[in-house]
Amino acid sequence: MITNNKEPLLEVKDLKTYFFTENGIVKAVDGVGFKVYQGEILGLVGESGCGKSVTAFSIMKLLDYPGKTVGGEILFKGENLLRKTDAEMRKIRGKDIAMIFQEPMTALNPVLTVGFQISEALLMHFKISKDEAIKKTIELLKKVGIPMPEQRINEYPHQLSGGMRQRVMIAMAMSCDPILLIADEPTTALDVTIQAQILDLMSTLLREFKGSLIMITHDLGVIAEIADRIAIMYAGKIVEYANKRTIFYSPLHPYTFGLLTSIPRLDIEMKRLNVIPGIVPNPLHFPEGCKFNPRCRFMTNRCKEEEPQLIQVEEGHLVRCWNIDKVAEEVKKELLVGECEYK
Amino acid sequence: MNRILRKLFSNTTSLIGIILLIIFIAIAIFAPVIAPPLSEDHYIIPRMSWDINPQPPGSPMSDEIRDVYDYMGAKIKYDRAIFGTAEGGYDIFYGLIWGTRTAFKIGLITVSISMLIGLFIGSISAYFGKWLDEILMRITDIFLSFPFLVAAMVLTTVLGRGLDKVMIALIVFGWMGYARVIRGNILSAKEETYVMAARALGVKDNKIIWKHLLPNTIFPVLVEASMSIGSMVVTASALSFLGVGAPVGYADWGQMVSFARNWIIGSPGQAGQYWYTVLYPGIFIVLFVLAWNLIGDTLRDILDPRLRGEL
Amino acid sequence: MIDSLLKVDNLVKYFPIKKGVFRRTVGWIKAVDDVSFEVYEGETLGLVGESGCGKTTTALTILRLEEPTKGQVIFDGRDIVKMKKSEMRKERKNMQIIFQDPYSSLDPRMKIKDIIAEGILTHNLLNHQERYKRVGELLEKVGIPAENMDSFPHEFSGGQRQRIGIARALALEPKIIMCDEAVSALDVSIRSQIINLLKDLQKEFNLTYLFIAHDLSVIKYISDRVVVMYLGKIVEIADKKELFTNTMHPYTQALISAVPVPNPDYKKERIILQGDVPSPANPPKGCRFHPRCFKVMEICSKIEPKLIEIKEKHFCACHLYNEK
Numbered sequence: 001m002i003t004n005n006k007e008p009l010l011e012v013k014d015l016k017t018y019f020f021t022e023n024g025i026v027k028a029v030d031g032v033g034f035k036v037y038q039g040e041i042l043g044l045v046g047e048s049g050c051g052k053s054v055t056a057f058s059i060m061k062l063l064d065y066p067g068k069t070v071g072g073e074i075l076f077k078g079e080n081l082l083r084k085t086d087a088e089m090r091k092i093r094g095k096d097i098a099m100i101f102q103e104p105m106t107a108l109n110p111v112l113t114v115g116f117q118i119s120e121a122l123l124m125h126f127k128i129s130k131d132e133a134i135k136k137t138i139e140l141l142k143k144v145g146i147p148m149p150e151q152r153i154n155e156y157p158h159q160l161s162g163g164m165r166q167r168v169m170i171a172m173a174m175s176c177d178p179i180l181l182i183a184d185e186p187t188t189a190l191d192v193t194i195q196a197q198i199l200d201l202m203s204t205l206l207r208e209f210k211g212s213l214i215m216i217t218h219d220l221g222v223i224a225e226i227a228d229r230i231a232i233m234y235a236g237k238i239v240e241y242a243n244k245r246t247i248f249y250s251p252l253h254p255y256t257f258g259l260l261t262s263i264p265r266l267d268i269e270m271k272r273l274n275v276i277p278g279i280v281p282n283p284l285h286f287p288e289g290c291k292f293n294p295r296c297r298f299m300t301n302r303c304k305e306e307e308p309q310l311i312q313v314e315e316g317h318l319v320r321c322w323n324i325d326k327v328a329e330e331v332k333k334e335l336l337v338g339e340c341e342y343k
Numbered sequence: 344m345n346r347i348l349r350k351l352f353s354n355t356t357s358l359i360g361i362i363l364l365i366i367f368i369a370i371a372i373f374a375p376v377i378a379p380p381l382s383e384d385h386y387i388i389p390r391m392s393w394d395i396n397p398q399p400p401g402s403p404m405s406d407e408i409r410d411v412y413d414y415m416g417a418k419i420k421y422d423r424a425i426f427g428t429a430e431g432g433y434d435i436f437y438g439l440i441w442g443t444r445t446a447f448k449i450g451l452i453t454v455s456i457s458m459l460i461g462l463f464i465g466s467i468s469a470y471f472g473k474w475l476d477e478i479l480m481r482i483t484d485i486f487l488s489f490p491f492l493v494a495a496m497v498l499t500t501v502l503g504r505g506l507d508k509v510m511i512a513l514i515v516f517g518w519m520g521y522a523r524v525i526r527g528n529i530l531s532a533k534e535e536t537y538v539m540a541a542r543a544l545g546v547k548d549n550k551i552i553w554k555h556l557l558p559n560t561i562f563p564v565l566v567e568a569s570m571s572i573g574s575m576v577v578t579a580s581a582l583s584f585l586g587v588g589a590p591v592g593y594a595d596w597g598q599m600v601s602f603a604r605n606w607i608i609g610s611p612g613q614a615g616q617y618w619y620t621v622l623y624p625g626i627f628i629v630l631f632v633l634a635w636n637l638i639g640d641t642l643r644d645i646l647d648p649r650l651r652g653e654l
Numbered sequence: 655m656i657d658s659l660l661k662v663d664n665l666v667k668y669f670p671i672k673k674g675v676f677r678r679t680v681g682w683i684k685a686v687d688d689v690s691f692e693v694y695e696g697e698t699l700g701l702v703g704e705s706g707c708g709k710t711t712t713a714l715t716i717l718r719l720e721e722p723t724k725g726q727v728i729f730d731g732r733d734i735v736k737m738k739k740s741e742m743r744k745e746r747k748n749m750q751i752i753f754q755d756p757y758s759s760l761d762p763r764m765k766i767k768d769i770i771a772e773g774i775l776t777h778n779l780l781n782h783q784e785r786y787k788r789v790g791e792l793l794e795k796v797g798i799p800a801e802n803m804d805s806f807p808h809e810f811s812g813g814q815r816q817r818i819g820i821a822r823a824l825a826l827e828p829k830i831i832m833c834d835e836a837v838s839a840l841d842v843s844i845r846s847q848i849i850n851l852l853k854d855l856q857k858e859f860n861l862t863y864l865f866i867a868h869d870l871s872v873i874k875y876i877s878d879r880v881v882v883m884y885l886g887k888i889v890e891i892a893d894k895k896e897l898f899t900n901t902m903h904p905y906t907q908a909l910i911s912a913v914p915v916p917n918p919d920y921k922k923e924r925i926i927l928q929g930d931v932p933s934p935a936n937p938p939k940g941c942r943f944h945p946r947c948f949k950v951m952e953i954c955s956k957i958e959p960k961l962i963e964i965k966e967k968h969f970c971a972c973h974l975y976n977e978k
Contacts, residue, residue: 161931191704191705196911218842220842221914221915224920225914248917248918263846263871263916264871264875264876266913272850275850280841280843537758540759545746545773
């Protein structure tokens with residue numbers, strides 16, 4: 001089916017995924033929505049516990065008990081994935097939508113060879129012989145930059161370095177030419193020079209396959225390099241959603257603003273880091289009203305009582321906050337980004 | 344601590360175990376009331392008759408015996424063998440009631456001393472490592488290579504008859520399990536960052552073992568210990584059954600079972616005639632072990648989620 | 655020339671690789687291989703490098719939490735490597751450490767007041783009452799209300815636990831504190847809280863920091879001078895500004911270019927290194943970086959370059975600069 005470029009490849013609408021634990025209901029994802037168009041990279045940004053990984057698992061329908069998707073729609077190529085059966089999802093997973101996980105050591109089976117794991121995916125989705133699968137596997141390993149792939153296919157994950165294992169994961173994910181790739185913190189566990197290699201590889205492959213990517217991370221630097229549009233998540237909801245330049249140059253949500261001004265960076269000489277006071281809220285005891293209000297410097301009484309909705313402030317820019325004018329003023333004063341070389 | 348107590352009481356199996364244990368403790372404490380002694384040494388089981396054959400439950404005290412006790416000046420509070428008599432007229436009921444005290448004595452003493460020995464050896468072995476660890480572990484292995492019951496039997500035969508000799512034998516061959524468990528736990532706890540933090544502060548080694556390592560690793564040992572109390576009593580009973588152990592007439596469950604040795608099958612033509620010599624002691628032993636096992640099981644279940652999360 | 659507070663001279667730490675039933679030593683992991691640098695009073699020296707470079711091992715070896723294989727560590731004029739264990743224990747008051755993992759660095763069974771007081775108790779510095787008074791003061795200093803001192807570590811968040819770790823390190827009034835990836839395990843929005851706290855405490859107590867991290871952005875923000883390590887060796891030492899404006903070593907250049915910057919328009923020299931970091935059990939001959947170096951010359955695979963002062967206070971170990 002040829003996708004009309006004006007229609008999004010993936011549209012998530014009002015997704016709700018809750019965990020029914022013995023201590024209470026954890027609303028891990030509470031009304032999340034976004035669109036990913038063909039060939040586009042969406043960055044899903046947030047810290048631990050914000051719900052970004054759960055969103056990814058919900059899309060792939062890989063949730064484990066006690067998690068359950070209780071509401072919303074996940075429209076992939078126009079069809080709602082939440083209505084699909086297990087058998088139908090198995091055909092989609094790996095072939096149309098593929099996922100790369102954070103810890104390659106736990107995502108790869110330690111007792112199976114690398115070659116077996118990649119060819120397993122190929123044999124599942126395509127009617128090819130074992131030999132053809134092995135040939136394709138060697139090609140894939142070469143493509144992701146693994147030296148001596150003919151030898152590597154017989155090696156086990158623990159014999160490879162972290163960077164290599166991540167490349168194997170990418171090879172596995174790309175093996176069936178998926179049109180949508182979801183990467184959950186794929187480089188967080190890697191050294192920074194290896195991270196640069198992997199990000200470079202991913203961009204190259206995506207350009208070649210004309211695929212789309214949902215990049216999940218907490219690292220704003222990585223997002224600045226790779227994403228087209230960005231969704232900032234906090235406490236199970238999207239708090240700001242815009243294209244890259246808007247997020248970095250004119251954010252309107254206090255959390256986004258706080259993040260940008262509190263991280264040390266190489267390009268700007270910072271005299272003092274801004275602080276977001278307090279801690280990430282406990283999902284069993286979310287605050288009333290706006291979930292960010294206890295930590296927000298722009299907080300007003302309304303924020304403590306009423307939770308703001310996600311509103312469009314201009315074309316393509318959505319924010320969930322009552323006080324965006326105040327934030328806009330501060331942004332003008334404090335955000336110093338622009339065209340600059342490292343100082 | 345509160346969480347542990349709460350969990351212990353909410354679980355049905357552990358509740359059964361706790362109730363049983365409370366019953367046994369009550370029996371042990373109130374033994375003088377439940378089965379009033381008839382001699383100076385309370386642990387000597389009174390005899391209901393001189394008959395070598397066991398008498399069935401409810402048999403009255405024979406007149407000859409009554410005369411003997413009257414002559415000795417003992418007050419006879421009860422004069423029926425409620426559970427019957429064992430070989431030689433020994434009152435089973437009395438033996439089992441006072442045997443409860445003996446069981447607790449054996450269980451608690453052997454387990455606590457062997458646990459202490461095991462803890463000491465295991466912890467210094469794990470903490471200091473290297474050649475000390477090698478030597479101590481090889482010694483442990485040597486002790487482990489003796490089959491427990493046989494070794495205990497040999498030792499008691501050498502040491503002589505008596506319950507204390509039995510306890511020594513049980514301790515000598517019983518500490519190794521604890522040593523191994525604590526050694527394994529300390530080996531892994533040793534690598535924890537908070538141990539390195541204590542070293543960075545300048546804390547001395549013995550303080551580190553005592554304050555940091557042991558409190559964090561002792562729980563599995565306590566679980567194993569509680570399970571062992573039951574098995575120690577069983578082993579002591581086995582030794583008594585085999586003829587080593589408590590002196591004849593001593594109030595000890597193993598003694599009671601040993602009295603039944605010749606009468607288990609019964610007389611020709613009447614199988615199981617003397618069932619009461621086996622059943623009553625059997626019930627006591629089984630329930631005692633069960634109580635400790637149920638509690639130990641629940642403690643172990645509490646332990647697992649604790650390992651994963653918070654205290 | 656001011657005397658340094660801490661001088662590390664030719665420090666070596668090898669870990670044996672044991673195999674077989676009899677645990678024969680079949681090789682060595684050369685975690686720290688002839689490392690020398692100085693730390694001056696009141697400064698923050700950043701120690702940066704990727705995994706396997708030996709930066710954490712260096713800190714642990716300096717504190718003798720791992721025994722050095724060779725070399726000298728001169729602290730306040732005295733070589734602490736040569737000290738007897740009992741003397742060293744007393745010396746520990748002056749050199750403390752904050753660990754990376756806030757979850758495993760606090761004993762889960764101790765109340766936080768006892769965790770913080772342990773050092774004071776060990777060295778018998780104050781009596782019982784004074785001790786806990788000081789604990790209360792320290793907790794307030796690191797931003798935790800003192801009334802929580804009877805709580806256990808699991809009742810606190812990661813950032814709060816790290817503050818407790820800082821309070822513990824401060825309790826002994828040390829001259830130098832090693833911060834071993836002190837913020838790496840924390841959420842992004844918490845990091846700046848802890849970084850600011852460390853900076854404030856440094857000013858207030860005139861502390862000296864050896865700040866170890868793999869995140870070059872954090873290193874750039876907090877350090878005065880920077881030491882760059884690769885595979886057990888130092889490749890470059892310089893003042894912070896100098897390191898970033900006149901970077902000398904190719905590895906440092908690659909490292910700087912690899913760091914993602916939260917700026918969509920940021921232009922930088924694109925250097926992508928080939929291959930993986932080799933194992934410290936089998937480092938390459940000659941310059942350890944040469945198999946991945948984009949400016950490699952023939953001499954690099956044969957002779958190991960020495961760490962030389964190329965410009966004033968700017969050291970580099972690279973053959974590109976040796977012909978001077």
